Amino acid sequence: MAVKSMKSARGRGEAVVPLTVFSPDDIRGDFPILQTTVHGKRLAYLDNAATSQKPQAVIAAMTRFYYSQNANIHRGVYELSMEATAAYEAARECVRQFINAADFREVVFVRGATEAINLVATSWGQANVRAGDEIILSTLEHHSNIVPWQILADRVGARLRVIPINEAGELCMEEYEKLLSPRTRLVAITHVSNALGTITPVQRMVRMAHTAGALALVDGAQSVPHLPIDVRDIDCDFFVFSGHKICGPTGIGVLYCRQAILQAMPPYQGGGDMIETVTFAKTTYAPAPQKFEAGTPNISGALGLAAALDYVSGIGMDRIAGYEHQLLLYAQEKLSQVKGLKIVGTAAEKAAVISFVLSYAHPHDVGTILDGQGVAIRTGHHCCQPVMDRYGIPATARVSLAFYNTRADVDQLVQGLQTVKEVLG
Amino acid sequence: MSDLRELYQEVILDHAKHPRNFHTMPDSVRAADGHNPLCGDRLKVFVQVEDGVIRDISFTGSGCAISTASASMMTESLKGRSLVEAQAIFESFHDLLTTGDHADRDEELLGKLAVFGGVREFPVRVKCATLAWHTLQAALKGSAEPVKTE
Numbered sequence: 001m002a003v004k005s006m007k008s009a010r011g012r013g014e015a016v017v018p019l020t021v022f023s024p025d026d027i028r029g030d031f032p033i034l035q036t037t038v039h040g041k042r043l044a045y046l047d048n049a050a051t052s053q054k055p056q057a058v059i060a061a062m063t064r065f066y067y068s069q070n071a072n073i074h075r076g077v078y079e080l081s082m083e084a085t086a087a088y089e090a091a092r093e094c095v096r097q098f099i100n101a102a103d104f105r106e107v108v109f110v111r112g113a114t115e116a117i118n119l120v121a122t123s124w125g126q127a128n129v130r131a132g133d134e135i136i137l138s139t140l141e142h143h144s145n146i147v148p149w150q151i152l153a154d155r156v157g158a159r160l161r162v163i164p165i166n167e168a169g170e171l172c173m174e175e176y177e178k179l180l181s182p183r184t185r186l187v188a189i190t191h192v193s194n195a196l197g198t199i200t201p202v203q204r205m206v207r208m209a210h211t212a213g214a215l216a217l218v219d220g221a222q223s224v225p226h227l228p229i230d231v232r233d234i235d236c237d238f239f240v241f242s243g244h245k246i247c248g249p250t251g252i253g254v255l256y257c258r259q260a261i262l263q264a265m266p267p268y269q270g271g272g273d274m275i276e277t278v279t280f281a282k283t284t285y286a287p288a289p290q291k292f293e294a295g296t297p298n299i300s301g302a303l304g305l306a307a308a309l310d311y312v313s314g315i316g317m318d319r320i321a322g323y324e325h326q327l328l329l330y331a332q333e334k335l336s337q338v339k340g341l342k343i344v345g346t347a348a349e350k351a352a353v354i355s356f357v358l359s360y361a362h363p364h365d366v367g368t369i370l371d372g373q374g375v376a377i378r379t380g381h382h383c384c385q386p387v388m389d390r391y392g393i394p395a396t397a398r399v400s401l402a403f404y405n406t407r408a409d410v411d412q413l414v415q416g417l418q419t420v421k422e423v424l425g
Numbered sequence: 426m427s428d429l430r431e432l433y434q435e436v437i438l439d440h441a442k443h444p445r446n447f448h449t450m451p452d453s454v455r456a457a458d459g460h461n462p463l464c465g466d467r468l469k470v471f472v473q474v475e476d477g478v479i480r481d482i483s484f485t486g487s488g489c490a491i492s493t494a495s496a497s498m499m500t501e502s503l504k505g506r507s508l509v510e511a512q513a514i515f516e517s518f519h520d521l522l523t524t525g526d527h528a529d530r531d532e533e534l535l536g537k538l539a540v541f542g543g544v545r546e547f548p549v550r551v552k553c554a555t556l557a558w559h560t561l562q563a564a565l566k567g568s569a570e571p572v573k574t575e
Contacts, residue, residue, distance in 0.1 A: 362489035364464040365433075368547060372429050380464050394465030394487060423433050424441075424490060 022323045024406050027315065030055040031404055041374025044409040044416075049194045049222060049353055049400035050378050051244045054308070058247055061307035065300045072296055074273060088299050091306035092289070098309045099239065100230040101256050108262070108289040109302055112253035113221040114144040116240035117188070119255055119292060120217060121148035123268045124238075125186075131157030134183045136214075138163040138171055139390055140193040140200070143383040145219045149188060158185070165390060169196040169345035176205065180212040187216045191223035195384040195398065196345025197328075197353030199223070206236045215261070221245055225402070226324055226351045228317040231256050243301065248308035252301030255292070262288040269294040312403075320403040327401050328352040331410045335399075338417050340425075344396050352401035355382075358417075361424040363397040369423055370397075373416035375409075431543035432550070433490065436498075441490035446483040446500035459486075459560030459572040461552055466492045470560040477508050484557060491550050495541065496557030502538055508565070510534065515558050522551050 028034050031053045036043055045053060065087070071080035073088050089104075096104045110116045125148075129135065135149050137160055146160075153160050161184075163176045171189075180187075187209040191202050206216040217238035220229060225246040231239045239256040243249060257265070267274060267285055271294030276284040285291045312320060331354055335341055340359035358366060367379035378398045381388045388394060399413060450456070450471035459468050468486030472479060482504055484496045503511050517531045522544050532539065544554045556572070563572045 362464075364466075364489040364550075364553065365491070368432070368550060369429055381462075388465065394467065419429075423429060424438065 022315065022319045022403070024323070024404050027055075028404050028406075030057065030311075032056060032059070034404060038374045038376070039372055041372075042408075042412065044373075044375045044405075044412040046399045046401065046405065046409060046413060047376045047378045048225070048402040048405070049245070049382075049398065051250070052225060052247050052402055053404065054247055054249070054304075055311050057311045058249065058304050058307045062249060062300045062304040065303050070300075073299060074290075084299060088297070088302050091302040094306040094309050095254055098229070098313065099224075099254075099256055100232055102232060103259055105287070105289055106256055106259050106262060108255040108257065108292045109297055110240075110253050110255050110292075111251055111298070112242035112244070113219060113240045114242075114253075116238075116253055116255035117145055117217070117219065118148045119268045120238050120240075120257070121152045123265045123292070124215075124261065125149075125152040126156065127266050129153075129156050129158045129185050132183060133158045133185045134161050134179075134181065135159070136161045136163060136176070136179050136184055136187045136189075136209075138176075138189055138200070139165045139386050140169070140171065140190050140196065140198060140384070141188075141386070142190065142194055142219065142221070143385070144221075145188055145190060145217075146386070159183075162386075163189075165198075165387075168347050169193065169198045169387075170347045170349075171198075171200055171205075173201070173204075177208065180208060180214070182213060184209070184212050184214040187214055188219070189216070190219040190221075192220075192226065192351045192353075193345070193384075193387070194222045194353070194400075195382040195387045195396070196347065196355055197350040197400075198345060198347040199227070199349040199351055201349075202234050202236065206234060210235070222351065222353075225312075227321050237261055243305035243308065246305075246308055247311060248305035249301045252298045252305045254305075257288075259288075262292075265292075267294070268292050271295045273297075315403065323403055324352040324401055327405060327407070327410070328354070330407055331399065331401065331413075334410055334414050335417075338414065339421075341417070344391055344393070354399045355396040356399075357393060357396055358420065361420055363395040365424055366397045366417075366420050369420045370413070370416040373412065373419055375413050375416045377413070428543070428546050432547055434540045434543065436537060436540045437490065437494040440494035440497040444484075444493050444497040446497065446504070447485065448483050449485055450481065450483055454481075455564045455567060457560050457564035457572060459556045459563070461488070461492065461556050463549075463552065464489060464492075466553060466556055468492065468496055468557060468560060470496070470557060470564050472561060472564050474508065474565070479503050479506050479508065479511060482561075484560075488556070489553050491541075491544060491553040492556050495554045498538055498541075499557050499561065502536060503561075511561075514538070515562070518558060519555065521545070522554055 071084045073085040095107045161179045209216040215237040218236040220241040224241040237258045243252040274294040344355040363379035456471045466488030470484045473481040482500045514534045560572045
């Protein structure tokens with residue numbers, strides 16, 4: 001995983017961050033919440049796939065905006081407004097660099113990955129998907145990469161096709177190949193499964209989609225926080241992610257879309273800021289990305305996101321990926337020693353997510369008891385009911401790691417599972 | 426830990442591991458499905474009513490310890506009760522879980538169900554404890570729509 005990602009970093013001609021040993025102890029102090037206690041216990045926050053914690057730098061950037069920079073953007077002729085506009089557009093450039101898009105105009109700020117997918121499904125989808133057309137998804141998809149396509153398909157009479165997964169939680173590539181046809185308009189696929197941690201072969205899948213004449217959307221909600229991302233390397237047409245999963249604030253996210261496609265797409269929402277001229281007879285639209293950012297945007301959110309991307313870039317996404325992979329191996333090793341515990345999702349290529357079930361306890365009870373031990377994990381279907389159905393289980397307990405997690409967090413989890421055994425075993 | 430023991434009392438764990446009245450009933454009997462999408466709990470409650478009295482009641486399905494134990498203990502406490510008594514027990518049970526207010530609570534009617542008092546300290550688990558009860562209400566009303574608690 002880490003090796004492959006280093007190659008992509010080199011590919012874009014950047015200096016490779018020297019792989020000095022990363023120690024989370026050096027940066028844990030940057031996260032105020034990690035210093036707090038829960039139920040009188042040290043907090044072991046292991047629900048990073050749901051949302052990440054925020055470093056001081058992000059909190060400060062947002063506070064600074066409201067303290068000393070706040071003004072609406074784009075049309076003000078006064079100093080503050082011009083400063084706010086510059087900061088907002090600098091945040092866009094920051095995102096462009098982070099995902100290595102060719103042009104800042106390919107970056108649209110949205111509320112999050114969910115809104116980005118809805119934007120594509122509504123705008124591009126209604127203009128380009130017709131009755132009888134097909135959209136290919138996979139069993140691994142989060143509900144946010146299923147439901148918008150279902151709504152579109154119902155509206156236009158298109159059909160959803162689903163790539164199955166094997167027992168390990170990997171996509172069945174031969175099935176994918178069979179599903180591709182001249183009817184395929186779009187392949188919309190997750191980069192990293194939030195429920196199982198599976199890393200999907202997006203480059204290859206995008207290439208296959210293009211060969212079949214289809215476009216490709218990659219849901220990067222779970223990959224952006226954990227792997228170096230190069231959208232030109234992946235070669236996808238759409239790439240979406242949420243800021244809050246990569247140390248940024250909630251309510252801000254990104255749609256990356258290839259320039260030629262984005263400029264041709266009809267508006268998503270109408271309003272101020274997305275127009276050129278308005279008369280009751282006719283409105284002409286601003287060019288992208290403004291065309292897709294109707295209304296006053298989440299300015300402080302964009303600034304917070306930029307601060308977050310700067311922060312993780314300062315550590316280095318390669319080092320983050322490498323460290324998290326080591327921690328994943330440690331956690332898997334420790335958990336595999338817990339009696340009655342079964343890990344669900346054992347793909348060869350995995351991000352730092354471990355879903356598991358216990359033979360003697362329902363995930364929901366596991367979550368409650370672990371909470372009492374200061375361990376925060378997620379339990380349930382993780383907005384992936386098709387994945388749960390695939391394994392014939394109603395729910396799992398899910399541990400998802402971030403670079404600020406330590407072996408001590410994992411040990412606290414394993415210790416907490418001892419308590420689960422004592423109470424329910 | 427003390428709160429946890431309060432939540433997972435021996436009686437609750439016993440019913441969770443060995444649910445009583447855990448079986449289906451013939452199609453002729455009233456039944457309803459309950460689903461808690463939050464945690465994936467699914468259960469089905471069967472109830473046989475004659476002359477305003479619950480003659481028999483059972484359930485099937487899978488869920489967490491709290492929802493399974495609650496369903497199991499519900500069937501035990503309601504079998505043989507009149508519908509009026511059953512409604513009073515449900516209301517007392519609901520109060521027990523949601524408010525500290527004893528005013529409307531009939532401790533005698535509640536009986537063993539009082540062990541669920543610890544759930545009040547875990548607000549996200551209240552839905553687990555009430556799922557079977559809401560499902561029963563749906564069965565009694567003859568509702569075709571599955572009950573959802575979230």
